[in-house]
Amino acid sequence: MASVPPLPPYRPRHSDAAALLFRSPSFSPGVSPASATRPPRRFPVVASARDMPWPHVLTVAGSDSGAGAGIQADIKACAALGAYCSSVITAVTAQNTVGVQGVHAVPEEFVGEQLRSVLSDMSVDVVKTGMLPSAGVVKVLCESLRKFPVKALVVDPVMVSTSGDTLSGPSTLATYRDELFSVADIVTPNVKEASKLLGDVSLHTISDMRNAAESIYKLGPKYVLVKGGDMPDSSDAIDVLFDGKEFTELRGPRIKTRNTHGTGCTLASCIAAELAKGATMLHAVQVAKKFVESALYHSKDLVIGNGPQGPFDHLFELKSPLYKMGSLQKFNPDNLFLYAVTDSGMNKKWDRSIKDAVKAAIEGGATIVQLREKDADTREFLEAAKACVQICKSSGVPLLINDRIDVALACNADGVHVGQSDMPAWEVRELLGPGKIIGVSCKTLDQAEQAWKDGADYIGCGGVFPTTTKKNNPTLGFEGLRTVCLASKLPVVAIGGINAGNAGSVMELGFPNLKGVAVVSALFDQECVAIETRNLRSILKNACSRS
Ligand SMILES: Nc1ncnc2c1ncn2[C@@H]1O[C@H](COP(=O)(O)OP(=O)(O)OP(=O)(O)O)[C@@H](O)[C@H]1O
Numbered sequence: 169m170a171s172v173p174p175l176p177p178y179r180p181r182h183s184d185a186a187a188l189l190f191r192s193p194s195f196s197p198g199v200s201p202a203s204a205t206r207p208p209r210r211f212p213v214v215a216s217a218r219d220m221p222w223p224h225v226l227t228v229a230g231s232d233s234g235a236g237a238g239i240q241a242d243i244k245a246c247a248a249l250g251a252y253c254s255s256v257i258t259a260v261t262a263q264n265t266v267g268v269q270g271v272h273a274v275p276e277e278f279v280g281e282q283l284r285s286v287l288s289d290m291s292v293d294v295v296k297t298g299m300l301p302s303a304g305v306v307k308v309l310c311e312s313l314r315k316f317p318v319k320a321l322v323v324d325p326v327m328v329s330t331s332g333d334t335l336s337g338p339s340t341l342a343t344y345r346d347e348l349f350s351v352a353d354i355v356t357p358n359v360k361e362a363s364k365l366l367g368d369v370s371l372h373t374i375s376d377m378r379n380a381a382e383s384i385y386k387l388g389p390k391y392v393l394v395k396g397g398d399m400p401d402s403s404d405a406i407d408v409l410f411d412g413k414e415f416t417e418l419r420g421p422r423i424k425t426r427n428t429h430g431t432g433c434t435l436a437s438c439i440a441a442e443l444a445k446g447a448t449m450l451h452a453v454q455v456a457k458k459f460v461e462s463a464l465y466h467s468k469d470l471v472i473g474n475g476p477q478g479p480f481d482h483l484f485e486l487k488s489p490l491y492k493m494g495s496l497q498k499f500n501p502d503n504l505f506l507y508a509v510t511d512s513g514m515n516k517k518w519d520r521s522i523k524d525a526v527k528a529a530i531e532g533g534a535t536i537v538q539l540r541e542k543d544a545d546t547r548e549f550l551e552a553a554k555a556c557v558q559i560c561k562s563s564g565v566p567l568l569i570n571d572r573i574d575v576a577l578a579c580n581a582d583g584v585h586v587g588q589s590d591m592p593a594w595e596v597r598e599l600l601g602p603g604k605i606i607g608v609s610c611k612t613l614d615q616a617e618q619a620w621k622d623g624a625d626y627i628g629c630g631g632v633f634p635t636t637t638k639k640n641n642p643t644l645g646f647e648g649l650r651t652v653c654l655a656s657k658l659p660v661v662a663i664g665g666i667n668a669g670n671a672g673s674v675m676e677l678g679f680p681n682l683k684g685v686a687v688v689s690a691l692f693d694q695e696c697v698a699i700e701t702r703n704l705r706s707i708l709k710n711a712c713s714r715s
């Protein structure tokens with residue numbers, strides 16, 4: 169008998185590739201006579217999920233019965249950011265919104281056994297630690313990590329719960345400092361923990377947080393993030409990141425809510441999830457901070473429990489009408505600032521792979537990338553696009569695909585750019601769902617209006633100057649660009665013949681919705697893509713400061 173594939177999971181009709189498969193007349197699960205001889209169809213999940221490894225975080229932490237912090241927060245945070253989360257439990261706490269009523273530590277040997285079970289079987293990318301109740305547990309963990317190395321270690325040095333209850337005693341402190349910090353990629357103390365780690369120094373100001381980060385850095389981790397969630401008298405929630413050389417202040421509005429239980433666990437897990445996906449540390453911390461801020465904002469009025477510290481909703485995105493698969497980022501028009509568009513002909517001429525071209529443009533400071541590979545064959549293009557998606561994700565630079573909706577779906581790109589003779593933007597929106605970026609090339613007022621109605625996110629307007637990259641492309645000049653900018657509520661990126669010599673004059677036009685320039689030859693028909701990109705970026709910045 170023909171094996172019947174399981175029904176695909178429910179997904180919003182228009183938001184993923186499954187919708188595409190449902191519409192295809194050739195897809196009818198299990199009823200085709202041919203399925204008796206063919207191997208069973210693969211489960212029609214979201215395009216590319218099948219081919220992509222699942223980023224994996226292992227959390228080594230305590231259970232919170234109230235499920236706001238600890239293991240429970242870690243699993244929810246990782247799930248929200250698209251990472252798998254396995255869990256080694258170090259302690260079971262009886263805990264609620266009032267405080268911690270009891271702690272039952274798991275025997276050290278059994279923590280070791282759990283670690284062995286997970287690490288010997290599964291391919292873990294990043295280990296994140298939370299509550300480590302004894303020096304023995306820290307030692308067992310360090311031993312396991314020596315035996316089963318992972319890509320990164322995130323240490324949240326949980327010592328005291330926000331309710332003031334001790335979760336890890338002073339005897340553990342020395343082992344933390346001596347054994348765990350030296351192998352950590354990042355350590356994320358709140359101000360109270362930073363103070364304890366440094367022998368009860370008092371920390372009141374940002375400058376104190378910087379000094380603390382510097383002192384903890386000397387204990388061996390590659391990065392230190394001192395979190396200011398508990399800093400009184402600040403209207404902003406400010407964290408300080410130190411990499412041994414530079415300090416980065418991460419600032420967000422302090423959300424007025426009682427529901428901040430578990431923010432620290434969540435932040436560290438989000439950092440771990442982003443690192444597992446391949447992000448750089450700075451990007452991982454930025455995403456994590458934004459995630460916590462958004463989750464607190466969406467949960468500010470939740471009421472769970474009667475105590476002073478409530479949990480928040482990690483899966484708030486599921487309730488949002490803008491819910492989308494895989495990506496938390498909404499389109500930011502500022503990304504259009506320096507828009508790099510690749511060209512297969514130029515890559516061939518300079519003997520560069522698409523991947524190397526994209527890497528170099530990002531290194532030079534491109535803020536968004538479009539793969540415009542008119543001549544590449546589909547299979548080769550898809551492979552390259554998948555590699556570019558990884559590169560762009562890890563740098564926080566959106567990646568769009570020119571024309572090819574199918575390739576964009578298959579590689580899970582951030583969106584597409586279409587022209588007037590490609591699929592209409594509203595059809596593209598139907599296929600890609602609300603969360604993806606759609607750009608449309610427009611030359612006229614009518615086209616700009618239509619792009620808005622169709623649900624596009626931005627307009628590409630040109631050719632502003634004569635170009636050789638695109639054949640039979642009328643030149644609009646500044647006047648044409650002005651018409652389109654004024655006609656539209658959408659952000660606009662100027663394109664066509666723009667280079668280091670004229671980019672400044674485009675930005676100086678100063679139309680409020682003109683957000684940047686898109687360039688092809690100016691970056692890719694050059695010997696060193698990174699240098700040209702850097703140069704153009706500084707020209708654009710200078711022009712903006714003048715206008
Ligand atoms: N009310 C708030 N509004 C916005 N961001 C906040 C707020 N409270 C905390 N944060 C942010 O949450 C993250 C976690 O920091 P926090 O200092 O709260 O950690 P923590 O004390 O270890 O939390 P917990 O122990 O409850 O898990 C930081 O990025 C911090 O800036």
Ligand SMILES: Cc1ncc(CO)c(N)n1
Pocket residue numbers: 229230231232237238239261263298299326328329330335429430431432433
């Ligand atoms: C189990 C556990 N881990 C961490 C924290 C820190 O919030 C907590 N309250 N409980």
Ligand SMILES: [Mg+2]
Pocket residue numbers: 326358432433
């Ligand atoms: Mg904490």
